[in-house]
Amino acid sequence: MPNKLDTPDSPASANRFERRRARTRQALIAAARQILAETGETSASIQEIADRADVGFGTFYNHFETKNDLFDAAVGDTLEEYGQLLDSVTEGIDDPAAVFAASVRLTLRLAASHPEITQILRLRGLPHINAPTGLGPRALRDLEVGKASGRFTFEDPLVALSAVGGALIGLLQLNAARDLDAAAGEQMAEMILRMLGLPAGEAHEISTRPLPELP
Amino acid sequence: MPNKLDTPDSPASANRFERRRARTRQALIAAARQILAETGETSASIQEIADRADVGFGTFYNHFETKNDLFDAAVGDTLEEYGQLLDSVTEGIDDPAAVFAASVRLTLRLAASHPEITQILRLRGLPHINAPTGLGPRALRDLEVGKASGRFTFEDPLVALSAVGGALIGLLQLNAARDLDAAAGEQMAEMILRMLGLPAGEAHEISTRPLPELP
DNA sequence: GTCAAGTCTGATGCTTCTATCAGTTCAGAG
DNA sequence: CTCTGAACTGATAGAAGCATCAGACTTGAC
Numbered sequence: 001m002p003n004k005l006d007t008p009d010s011p012a013s014a015n016r017f018e019r020r021r022a023r024t025r026q027a028l029i030a031a032a033r034q035i036l037a038e039t040g041e042t043s044a045s046i047q048e049i050a051d052r053a054d055v056g057f058g059t060f061y062n063h064f065e066t067k068n069d070l071f072d073a074a075v076g077d078t079l080e081e082y083g084q085l086l087d088s089v090t091e092g093i094d095d096p097a098a099v100f101a102a103s104v105r106l107t108l109r110l111a112a113s114h115p116e117i118t119q120i121l122r123l124r125g126l127p128h129i130n131a132p133t134g135l136g137p138r139a140l141r142d143l144e145v146g147k148a149s150g151r152f153t154f155e156d157p158l159v160a161l162s163a164v165g166g167a168l169i170g171l172l173q174l175n176a177a178r179d180l181d182a183a184a185g186e187q188m189a190e191m192i193l194r195m196l197g198l199p200a201g202e203a204h205e206i207s208t209r210p211l212p213e214l215p
Numbered sequence: 216m217p218n219k220l221d222t223p224d225s226p227a228s229a230n231r232f233e234r235r236r237a238r239t240r241q242a243l244i245a246a247a248r249q250i251l252a253e254t255g256e257t258s259a260s261i262q263e264i265a266d267r268a269d270v271g272f273g274t275f276y277n278h279f280e281t282k283n284d285l286f287d288a289a290v291g292d293t294l295e296e297y298g299q300l301l302d303s304v305t306e307g308i309d310d311p312a313a314v315f316a317a318s319v320r321l322t323l324r325l326a327a328s329h330p331e332i333t334q335i336l337r338l339r340g341l342p343h344i345n346a347p348t349g350l351g352p353r354a355l356r357d358l359e360v361g362k363a364s365g366r367f368t369f370e371d372p373l374v375a376l377s378a379v380g381g382a383l384i385g386l387l388q389l390n391a392a393r394d395l396d397a398a399a400g401e402q403m404a405e406m407i408l409r410m411l412g413l414p415a416g417e418a419h420e421i422s423t424r425p426l427p428e429l430p
Numbered sequence: 431g432t433c434a435a436g437t438c439t440g441a442t443g444c445t446t447c448t449a450t451c452a453g454t455t456c457a458g459a460g
Numbered sequence: 461c462t463c464t465g466a467a468c469t470g471a472t473a474g475a476a477g478c479a480t481c482a483g484a485c486t487t488g489a490c
Contacts (some may be wrong), residue, residue, distance in 0.1 A: 016487060017436065024438080043258065045477060053323065056439035061479070126385065130392045153415065158389060159402050166385020167410075170341065170377035177345045180374075187374050195410035197383075231457060232466065239467080260447060271469035276449070 024115075025063045027053040032074035038121035041164030075139040078120045079128055082145045083135045085110065089212050097198055100139075101189035101207045104168055106214060108185035111175050122172040129165040136161065146196065164192055171203060240278045242268040244379075247289035253336035257286045260264055293335045294343055298339065298350045300325065304427050311361040312413055315354075316404035316422045323400035327391050327430060337387040344380040351376065361411065368412030379407055 031052035034071060035044045046067060050057045064070040089106060090099045109116040129136045143160050146152035154160045171188045186207045193203035226397045246267035262280060265272045279285040304321060305314045326333040344351045358375050361367035369375045386403045389395065399423045407417035 020486080021437070033363050046479095047477075057441095058439050058480080059437080062437065067478095071418045126388050129385070135280055154406060155402050156384040156399060158393075159386065159395075159399050160406065162385035163382040163403060163406050164385075166379040166381035166383065166388070168381065169385075170344070170379075170381020171374065173341050173381070174345055174373060174377040178373075184371060187370050188378060191369060191375065191378050194412065195406045197409065197415065198414065235456080236467070262447080272471095273450085273469050274467080277467060282448095430452095 007055050008102075014041065021063075024053075024055060024059060026047060027055055028060065028063055028070060028209070029074050029077050033078055033116055036071065036074055037116040037121070040119075040123050041176075042067065074123045075120060076134075078117055079134050082110070082117050082121060083138070085114075085214065086135075088215055095151075095206075096142040097193055097196070098209070099142055100164065100196070100205050101209075102211060104171070104189040105182070105185035105194060105207070105211055107168060107201070108171060108175060108180060108188075109214065111210075112171060118172055119176075122169055122176060125177065126165065128168055129161060130158070136165075136201065139164065142155060143196075151198070163195060167195070175178055232305060236278075239268075239270060239274060242270055243275065243278055243285060244289050244292050247285050248293055248331055248335065251289055251338070252331040253288065255334075255338050257282065259351070290335060290339045290343070293332055294349050296365065297325070297332050297336055298353070300329075300429065301350075302353075303430055310366075310421075311357040312366055312408055312411070312417075313421050314357055315379065315411070316408060316424075317426060319404040319407060320397070320400040320422070320426055321387070322383060323386060323390060323403075324426075324429065326387065333387055334391075336386075337384055337391060341380065341384055344376060345373070351380075354379065358411075366413070375411065379408060382407055382410070407421070 005126075028049065031049050035049065036042065045059050047057055049070070050060050057066060060070075064073070086103050086106060090102050093099050093102060107118065107121075127141075128134050129156070140157055141163050143152060143157045143164075147154065147157065152160070166192035167188065171184070175184070190203045193206060194200060198206070239244075243264065249267060250264065251257065261275050262272055264282075264285070265275050275285075276423065279409050281286070301318050301321060301333065308314050308317060321334075334372050343349050355372055355376050358367060358372045358379075362369065367375070382403065386395070386399070392398070404422035405418045408421060409415060413421075
């Protein structure tokens with residue numbers, strides 16, 4: 001067991017060894033993200049992945065045991081970045097309804113500014129909504145807060161989460177087929193708020209508020 | 216060009232040659248459907264596909280040029296069957312809102328009775344919603360009818376279609392993680408009707424009506 | 431400067447998949 | 461019955477990908 005396959009990134013590693021290792025790992029993940037966003041496939045050869053990462057073939061095995069491990073890491077990395085982008089913009093918003101509306105509209109914007117993220121979100125995002133880590137739990141909490149305060153109306157929060165997440169990914173799917181404008185994001189936000197139980201007028205107002213810029 | 220790779224199935228072929236050919240083709244498609252539903256992957260070897268179809272290895276190439284062609288045909292075949300199942304139950308319903316509610320609830324039922332169909336719908340269905348053939352256009356027409364009659368409220372029917380389709384697939388996704396009961400189907404139907412602009416009370420009533428049996 | 435530990439590298443043997451093709455079987459026509 | 465064309469079959473050669481490993485390189489400690 002000559003290497004440390006299982007060690008996660010140490011963010012600010014003290015020594016240069018670990019930093020080099022982390023850089024190499026990130027190069028591999030970045031290559032996998034590219035391939036995933038461009039082709040939607042995970043069947044690229046390890047040789048091609050290594051080439052894209054500008055790394056020797058054998059190096060792959062210093063970091064991942066199988067190609068699936070790498071692609072899993074790439075998806076996780078992407079969704080983590082997506083979550084942090086949303087968080088950075090919505091953290092100041094108290095009303096859960098406004099958070100959902102802003103998140104939906106921002107995601108559509110992201111499709112233009114960060115196509116790689118939204119491609120991967122569209123292609124691989126759904127299965128992660130119900131995962132115990134990632135964005136799902138955060139959205140679930142917002143749904144429960146909104147339900148407790150009487151703002152949202154539904155029985156099972158998990159079903160509501162699936163509906164919201166599925167609709168969002170449906171929007172990205174449509175956007176991939178025909179480029180959508182901001183109005184489509186507003187419409188989707190409004191529909192989602194109505195779905196969660198808000199009155200139509202309120203749903204419309206919240207969905208057309210000025211939207212903060214992404215960082 | 217010794218064979219007729221491009222010939223679609225002739226439903227009631229006059230001669231036995233064509234019937235045999237159609238049977239073999241269906242056996243290959245059925246094998247691909249199995250594999251797709253079981254593993255979600257399209258990476259099975261042609262040898263394994265041929266084995267499952269109980270057909271010689273070389274026979275594969277009499278019917279498809281590439282493995283992708285076969286899996287495309289398998290997905291198309293599955294979604295066609297799904298559409299016909301829904302049609303057979305909802306064709307007597309006039310109100311588009313009731314059609315959507317019934318379709319959603321029936322789809323969740325299908326997950327128990329026809330797991331293969333719903334697995335493939337969950338894994339590969341989304342990209343087909345916006346396709347020019349298949350279920351999408353039918354649902355789109357219902358949305359436009361409902362909008363014209365003032366029953367539904369939204370701007371762009373395509374965005375509405377993406378929202379409905381995405382939410383439905385989100386429901387299947389959740390169902391794959393934890394088995395859902397019929398109440399979840401009712402909740403999702405109700406949320407979708409609210410999303411389309413129906414008043415909450417009406418959405419609830421329509422979503423809890425008795426549901427016809429599947430054939 | 432030298433040494434030890436860890437990382438990077440690509441050539442190599444091995445396995446697996448693919449696509450082809452010549453021969454066999456099957457169905458209908460004469 | 462025989463003949464013709466089409467579909468079926470599986471052995472085979474060629475291509476491609478995978479996992480390994482021994483050597484080279486990098487870093488930090490002494």
